[in-house]
Amino acid sequence: MVDIIKLTAAETAEKIASGELTAVEVTEAHLARIDATDEKVHAFLYVDREGALAQARAVDAKRAAGEKLGPLAGVPLALKDIFTTVGVPTTVGSKILEGWIPPYDATLTRKLKEADVVILGKTNMDEFAMGSSTENSAYGPTGNPWDLTRIPGGSGGGSAAALAAFQAPLAIGTDTGGSIRQPAAVTGTVGVKPTYGGVSRYGMVAFSSSLDQGGPCARTVLDAALLHEVIAGHDPLDSTSIDAPVPPVVEAARNGSVAGMRVGVVKQFAGEGYQAGVVQRFNESVELLKELGAEIVELDCPSFDLAMAAYYLIAPSECSSNLARFDAMRYGLRVGDDGTKSAEDVTALTREAGFGDEVKRRIILGTYALSSGYYDAYYGSAQKVRTLISQDFEKSFEQVDVIVSPTTPTTAFAIGERTDDPLAMYLADLCTIPTNLAGNSAMSLPCGLAPEDGLPVGLQIIAPAMKDDRLYKVGAAVEAAFVARWGHPLLEEAPSL
Amino acid sequence: MPGITREEVVHLARLARLELSSNELDHFAGQLDDIIGAVARVSEVADQDVPPTSHPLPLTNVMRADEVRPSLTPEQALSGAPAQEQQRFKVPQILGED
Amino acid sequence: MTTFTELLSYEDALASYDPVMGLEVHVELGTRTKMFCGCSTELDGEPNSQTCPTCLGLPGSLPVVNAIGVESAVKIGLALNCEIAEWCRFARKNYFYPDMPKNFQTSQYDEPIAFNGYLDVQLEDGEIFRVEIERAHMEEDTGKSLHVGGATGRIHGASHSLLDYNRAGIPLIEIVTKPIEGAGERAPEVAKAYVAELREVIKALGVSEARMDKGQMRCDVNLSLRPHGTKEFGTRSETKNVNSLRSVERAARFEIQRHAAVLSSGGSIVQETRHFHEDDGSTTAGRIKDNAEDYRYFPEPDLVPVAPAREWVEELRGGLPEMPRVRRNRLREEWGVSEHDMQSILNAGAVDSIVATIEEGADSAAARKWWMGELARNANEQGVVVDELPITPAQVARVAALVAAGDLNDKLARQVIEGVLAGEGTPDEVVEKRGLKVVSDEGALGAAVDEAIAGNAAIADKIRGGKIAAVGALVGAVMKTTRGQADAARVKELILERLGVSEG
Ligand SMILES: [Mg+2]
């Protein structure tokens, strides 16, 4: 008897295609697992039981009729609550959108449906994707399945936790400064931020438009690649979407190898603030890469030291503008409309009541950075830093095929530990931010547990823009070697919930 | 680099249409001052002769043909409206003018 | 709302001060779809029936640029002798307003697609005045609000407002002049002539109908005064959304008089927006433009830069139509009419109809006569422009041809036109149905003439006695008996012939 929820997405799809399992069976098993565990984990904001079962039945009917099935047909997926879904609430983790039911599907949602993927529901997240712990959700925090008193990372903590809790074999995240990779790292799962423009942003509620990128989350590198292929590709509804073929990610994931590759280690991704166990696992990963035939190259990227500062100007600036539309006029929350107040007052009262602290902080910070007299010093300079970071990456990629680093400086911290210290919270994304600023691609995958706390550590792999396949080639090789060394996937060491 | 004062936060909150409470103003002013102190480092590069990057990828001229696509129905358009009247979004009295 | 505003006489104002103007014109493009989404731009749709996630600003929606919007902007830029940017971006102009779904307007800021141009405008006396163009940039329109509960549908006193976003996102080109200096007392006339000329250019390019009465073209008049002999500009007022050519002139004139009154009494001008009132030609204060206004412009991250290829720009330049002023002067010469008459034709909006009628074979005098006479009067009565009348230039040309051939006289021709306008068919069908043919049968005509002479012996004698002017009465009698279907000139000839008199 197979334990359905422990299967990988690739295995599940194969068993559904062969008739060994039905999509309905698979969906029911995952819905049961959610029922059994989500009170503790709180990965989901909304479980779309009926929608999921309807989609599963459709897959089974299609198979029965002998129609061609997609590569992930019938495989359940947990969708971050930042993508619009017709008929299913989309809150972005915010009170200001509580109960909003979009009249349109995001391009990514549409692609998932067309690929016969079963969407189980919408996952918890930091409000408007602003955060690194999912504690900024208006609907309460999510627990890390490795230790429910710890954060599951953020902003996509719900998606990562759903994977680690075996509630779904696939999930979708979005990554503006690390919100796919950092949750993957702290939950022992795999997450990929594709090249900017690789996955359509149409229908993905904007936080910082020039940085946001949706991407796949999974428990294995191959599963991530299969999902990547489904959601990526040109979209005429997104002007920043790349009009070129999707890199051959699945093929790369099936042919993992680092032999003969040059792998860069950036000296700026080290030093103060890095937990000893994280550094230890990272160094072992570098050793492993050498053993697997890679050549290690030391890199100097001086502008990376300014990445965090630039990010916390660009992202808030763009968000201050993107979130202006939440004004109580056309949709969402409306507060204080007692017939005597002006539209202006109702907007201000609604935004005050509907946004959480981190969102307000960033809106004010962004309003400041863009205001006249400050623009050049702040926003303008941040954009120059962005150029310098891209140049550092370009120079680096002349010398190496990929770059590796720890995904996060520390393992999962305790819920509540950093909530009132924004600067401490921001440090969680130290290693992930440069990639967003430059627009290239990166992956996080598990590289072991930190000895001091027994919590997962993530290895980040960074590739040039449009070379996302390299992430999978390297990732698959590293994953195979680690699993061979450990004797099992890392998640098997997680406590059963 | 200059920090940020409580008065500036009041002004910014008004620009951003946030009706902050007095407590929040105190709280945010301190935090924002710290954050700005940390991010102000970017001005180290202000004098450098590098072009600013607004878009991560060097795309240009992405356009669509001038062809009509289906709109939402008025019912769909108004489906999320906090209030509606005469098939229009009903909003509180508008003070300004533009 | 009545407000008393003190004014200085126009002459006194100009005696002490020199006006400086800036004109900002917004033109709604006539594209099929909106600037950033595929919703239709058709006017008068049901409320909120032409909206989508993008133009409603729904969470997650994204803009995509309308290619024809960009092409139209480049054409306008070229027609205004502008440089066309090699690379430019859209920018977000951030401010909250309920008719603006995203609470930022997608516009252009320091990188307009067209800049540094000029437009030569011809004043009534033929003088050419060059208006320098600062920039022309692309942006989007807002939705429309309906204010409910107030006295007159105005914003003031309304209990709430109702919003229709059908107009939100319609492409706009904003055309901004450099400060217009040196127009002196003619400043209001220059303002009007500039907007009129710009309107002609836009129409000639075919990028918009530029109907001011429908809000497709709207003008903001910025005006300041400075004492004669000084260089520095005074504080300006910005009179918003002036919606007719005449109003542009009146608004400028009013503001000159108002500013002068304030300044000459030792006061100072407040930098503010003002509203123009069609009824009495006055302006009243709007919003004060203080420093708190901060649009926080930044490059629109959701749209990639626009980089018009040079070959494409040159291709568009090569395809530009003849510019209206040049064309007008050419036509004026070809037609042999005065500046004044040409101006009347222009004011009536009849130039294109006359040209088309001539192309259909009418001679230019006849084409002008019908369009500026019967048809202009008709249009005026109905409150439409001549080219909206239900008659085609080909039909007018046919009427002219029938007159030229002597098949119709002017009176009958008017009846034919009336029939066509009434929907009775083509000119030939109207002639047929109404039985409108000149009586050209000499026998029948001769009999009618004889009858008229016999019936009006006293008048006939006067004519015989040399009072030729009296012939009109006999002609009138013949026309009456023939129910107008006679050629009056021929009738006169016959009468004089019969009476043995010849015109000296
Ligand atoms: Mg404008």
Ligand SMILES: [Zn+2]
């Ligand atoms: Zn639309």
